[in-house]
Amino acid sequence: MIHEANTWFAECLSDHGIFTRYLEDHHPAAMSCLEVRRLDWANVAEEARRKNMRFVSLWAAEAGSHDKKALYAYMAFAHLEHRHVLLRTDLNEKDPSLPDISGHYISSVRMERSLQDMFGIRVEGLPDTRQWLKHEHWPEDVHPMRTTFPVDTRMPPVEDALSAGDLPETGYAFIKAEGDGIYEYPVGPVHAGIIEPGHFRFHAVGEKILNMEERFGYVHKGIEKRFEGLTAVEGARLASRISGDSAVAHAWAFAQTCEYAAYLDVPERAVILRGILCERERIANHIGDIGGVCNDGGFAFMNVQMQRLREEMARMHKDLFGHRLLMDTIIPGGVTCDLNADEQQRLAQQTSAIAREVEELRTIYADHPGIQERVIGSGSVSIEDAISIGLLGYAGRASGVYADERIEEAYPPYDRLDVRAPRGELGDVATRVWVRFEEVAESSRLVLALLKDLPEGSLQTEFIAPEAGTSGFDAIEGWRGEIAAWVRFGENGIIDRYAVRDPSEINWLGLELAVREVPVPDFPLNNKSFNCSYSGNDL
Template structure:
């Protein structure tokens, strides 16, 4: 379904994405909000994100961003009459189940309640602030301090003969981020898993309000250290669309080069960790070496191992010269050959395949139900990739070949990672072979007019989304960033059902979702 088929009387085109995608904004009433969600779901569209904002003292709006055939539809529903958040807004989790936790977060941060929602338990607030305090409301500075009042969380209890609970976390061994997992089991077989996250809330969305729009990419790049390129690019895209900034072609191609290098680095690390979690330490050692070589060349060629702060509004912060182009192409040949050898080992190793095959199955039906995206969705036959479906420069020219699998288990998620490494290597070769000349950053003349913009980038986990509103003085009135883990965490609870508890670390790693990146 196309966006113009909705017939919104006040539909505003925010931007054209060169390629096949645009972004539109429409203000709607309660009835249209509900009807639009149902229509979009029936048409095969998906919910990207949901968030709230206080537009003026006592005047609120709840927003939802949807992915449709021809781009992004950003719907805003005004809530409140100048005296508070009003009666709330109609909940949409019955249509898009992935909205449940987003709605809970919107209430805790802004005070907008989803009317009719079945789950209203706290999500981000672990007793760290009072229930009547909302950190993103204008009366709050975000710096208030409160004595912790943490209370027991109302986990769902499973009853029956032989059923008992295993509590894991929120503190884990090693350097893993905090998250609590409550297993209901009979013996070692998992009947139910319930997650509790939100321990890593950092107040990033409030911090954006104190950063000039043209400097916010530094904060965006620190939302998730392993996804710094995707978040920075999405932020810069949103600013550039809001301010009508044209990007030099060379900068667009350099951004894609950085993004594909970020994708490969993470896949190399994951393949080693997955081998190790299945008892194959050789895989960890070999892939760790390959990843380290990859990161070292990042540092030499671009000045940062993880490519942080390499993208800025208007273009790129760093160029690349001929000697590093040659080095990258040589490294691609080496990595390609080495990874193919390792894939043969992984595929032929009976011990690995015994652990991978059939573990943590996520069916296409369940993936669709939760709106699962990224590599996890593609490994379950859900073929979504913004680079393919809604290509932005330069992906509308280089033609990404989507990698997918139908099995939905750990083996499928491993296979997709292997395939995406090969495809990213092909893209890097193409990008370097056809790299345009010219400048790498545009001169920006900021007019200071209030505006809105969105950014949408296919990161290595899935699509990263940024929606922002600028003020007349060049400040950010609101900047909402969305990590694909919001959609994928609930699906993990289903993938573990019927498996044994010792397989959870392996299944969890095959998803490799972000804790802090969605606790904003």
């Protein structure tokens, strides 16, 4: 893996008098990491917006023992051709503060709020300073991601922080709406279905939603902090459980980030198996969600059929890869599963059979006026809004944003495949479902192509951690969209920081916009058409 340093963005910045320094301890070189001055931070974001770059992520890390600086903030952008660029600036240890970039990239707000909560970094000019992951019962001066805060710190009991009879929601300043006939409608955190917890605050008139505000953090379980102190091999198990439905995608993002940092090449056979696993995960989740949308639209037949197909996939996954949800199949250095000739054939047969059945069911879905009336035109996100937010995955592809790392970055094994992503524009539930149908067909084609191309060879290379202080970054196109991950190793191959951005962190904003003017009873099918992860968002 030898890449040339990518100097494109550094040159753009220098044209505007913004000085950058290329950091040598970051891999791969093609995804350059540039150090900028803190006072240039927002100008860098402005220039990125001007160059039509997509905002990828924002995170912070304390400097390791090898470094005399105290605290760093990072942000990443992606350009269609020039790809990812990381930027870093160092913060004052005593009073860390960072300029706000949400004027250029609205999706940064929740990440900036997380920096305030978790690191105690003051974001200057942040339009929304409410706590995000730390609910009201958390002591204000506690910043769990700081190294002075051990992961096993016992927090004071929640009851002590709440006055009698107070609900945890009481202290949160939700957006207010006043006027004749406007009512407020709280939903969650415990939802009516078998889904994850989160809170939705609706303002509605009659049955139309005026505004819906999300409030998350309920499933915050200290995942990023938990990674610290693990070896790369130990971390893979945790990565598989960042969001259970993206077990492959998150494990792959984690493994590849570690491999980039360590300059480690993965055996060809393992790379192809990863592709097969990831595309199978994509198919399984899409068909499950198509069923879910139809179920929420009162079309139970489709849900029963789709859940049947999903179950058939899960059984084969258990049979061939050892886990129904494909957890623990990818580790840094390779994969933990293999396919013999007979198994390859079975997998190919089932993949084609499921693709055929999904096409058959698609014609039934398309001809069913009951469901079509519910999905067409419901919950539209305009192309303009989608670009502004930087929607990812199928949510983006339904609204004119076609970011797809499999095509743009074309990391192996996608470098040898011609991935064709569907391109929708209407941005409603129907289009998001259409994109998913298209992706099932495309992913099936990819699985079959990869199976044909499976070379002999080993499944793992031993993972040897890089020197302390080395970091790596990568982006994997999971079934929901781009997962961006950054890792830094400390002494003795121990991870001293893992920062991961699930696509949900960005796509949740799309749902808020989509459901404006939508009748309240259509909220569930809109929600399912996005199906963002709560666990991946809250970490």
